[in-house]
Amino acid sequence: MKIHIVICLVMFISATFGCQDTSMNPKNINNDLIIRSTPVSAIPFVGIGPQWGGYDNILRWTGSSTFNAKDWEVLEERVQFLRPGLVRIMASQGWNYYQNGVYSPAISEGVLFRILDFCQENGIQVMYGEWGEEALPNGEVDAAWLERSTDFLKYLLDTRGYTCLKYYNMCNEPAGDWSSIGGDYSLWQRTYEQLLSLMEAKGLNNRIEVIAPDVAIWNDTSLSDWITRPAAYFGDKIQAYDIHSYPTDDQVKGGSYRKVIAHYRSIVPDGKAMIMGELGFKYNPNSAHGITNVARIADDPFAGDDSNMMIYDAFYGVDVADAVVQNMLAGYDGVILWNMDDAMYSDNGDKLKRWGFWNIFGEEKFGSSADEAIRPWFYPMSLLCRYFPNGSTIYPVDVPEKKGLQAVSAKKDGRTTIALVNSHASSYTLHLKAEERLHLQGAKVYQYIAGDGASFEGAKDSKGFAIPNSVEDIDLHQDDAFTVQLPGRSVILITTMQ
Missing domain, CATH: 3.20.20.80 (Glycosidases)
Structure with a gap:
């Protein structure tokens, strides 16, 4: 059975109502991925x-x-x-x-x-x-x-x-x-x-x-x-x-x-x-x-x-x-x-x-x-x-406590990469955000979903080299999220780098 990745842009718009019981509409913080603005290391990545x-x-x-x-x-x-x-x-x-x-x-x-x-x-x-x-x-x-x-x-x-x-x-x-x-x-x-x-x-x-x-x-x-x-x-x-x-x-x-x-x-x-x-x-x-x-x-x-x-x-x-x-x-x-x-x-x-x-x-x-x-x-x-090239800066990504979930980001020359990894069997619906606003125009989205044996889902050319699954315009901020369906045993990479 094929597993399809679905990525869509979701705008989270909040409004305040006088005596509204907010417990009826709790904020979904458990599935947020937040790209932080403070780098992991001050040393450029090699x-x-x-x-x-x-x-x-x-x-x-x-x-x-x-x-x-x-x-x-x-x-x-x-x-x-x-x-x-x-x-x-x-x-x-x-x-x-x-x-x-x-x-x-x-x-x-x-x-x-x-x-x-x-x-x-x-x-x-x-x-x-x-x-x-x-x-x-x-x-x-x-x-x-x-x-x-x-x-x-x-x-x-x-x-x-x-x-x-x-x-x-x-x-x-x-x-x-x-x-x-x-x-x-x-x-x-x-x-x-x-x-x-x-x-x-x-x-x-x-x-x-x-x-x-x-x-x-x-x-x-x-x-x-x-x-x-x-x-x-x-x-x-x-x-x-x-x-x-x-x-x-x-x-x-x-x-x-x-x-x-x-x-x-x-x-x-x-x-x-x-x-x-x-x-x-x-x-x-x-x-x-x-x-x-x-x-x-x-x-x-x-x-x-x-x-x-x-x-x-x-x-x-x-x-x-x-x-x-x-x-x-x-x-x-x-x-x-x-x-x-x-x-x-x-x-x-x-x-x-x-x-x-x-x-x-x-x-x-x-x-x-x-x-x-x-x-x-x-x-x-x-x-x-x-x-994640030589000379880039690595940024952490806050992730919810889910088995096998890892995420990291990099920036170089005004361009951005985000990698999401799920080594667990379960699939996750996640909301990708950023502490500081990011506009990713023409972002290439790659996916690699492991199947049985050597089989996997991932677009590639005739030589077996990875090609993007899609190209997207993405806006990320604390109130702007990119919703990602991350299948079990998969890697998704989003990048504006060449």
Whole structure:
């Protein structure tokens, strides 16, 4: 059965009558969405975008050190439509600039430089960093690696001229026992000291913002000192902060996730940006979706254990949108989605980390050209990436207490975006208002309504890219409301941005 969205403009006109019993006509405040005029953060929003890059197995999987012309065309066309404000690209010396004891940046010609060229040409900012290296004995700092790493960073900035590189991070998830830092804060601090000294000596400081600590948090605040200690010790040498999070559906929908990430945002020094450096959405392993995920991994010969097989289902796009909006409302200045493409990273040999919008090597290596197709969750993510752009200001939206309901707004250059997310099964009738008058002329209205499996309702063109469901002229104020029927498991986005 199709669910149709109905949007109409409703003028609320109040009048006062002498002895009228107002209890007979109570004001409907329970279904009001009110766009507030005070921004969430004074720091301009950096943007939303996916993890990109890697493809370290491309030669082994395809016999070539770069993509064929068709795959490059597909990738670039899709990312151009996605229009991310920020992407995260990670490198490592063995894959990108140092092999067999020889320093050689030319190793990166096949993939990394082509991706960075694309980002440069399309105005996409990059959070660039390194995965880290093997831990040395006795907690020693790998000074030789840092020397080469900063040489390569200098090469990217000076020789290649990449001004798209906005942030630099030295090591992925250092608080984890799986990282080269192994959770040793002292080693991490000493490594960052050497990194910062090398950057200053090579003229790199103030040319790219150093971001830290890049730790992966759980659903608690136990890693708070990985922010407070660097802030106290390094001061302004750390110019921005980031964490990673992989919440489960019950944490996001139950409210604990929002409280945890808000805490981490609150302890960042004033005036410093805070980025969600990886956002992945998981399902409680004991839930129906969690059990299904394990079964699907077992049935897929190419899926590694580190996979979320719900990427094939339309409801996943709504769930991730819920988490993204909560990050914006918690004051995060950018969000990196995990991730763009299954083919970027392997998990135990030739198995994939299935988390992407597609698998660009579906035909070449993994026996299915259909796996190269755009998956449903690309649709709502493309809307959030495009219409919460770099340089925008994020505004909170008051919402009634309804399960799964989130809303947020953004403004840039006199244009406005409003995103409404309902991750619950119930449909809601809501009245959208604004604290300060908004006139949205020619506003594009997009809808994404998850159905069974991969099916969803949402207008799209022949390439699978989102197009508006309608175009409306909308006036919003405290007495002027735009009534929205928000179906269960849906995302509605209204925008005057181009």
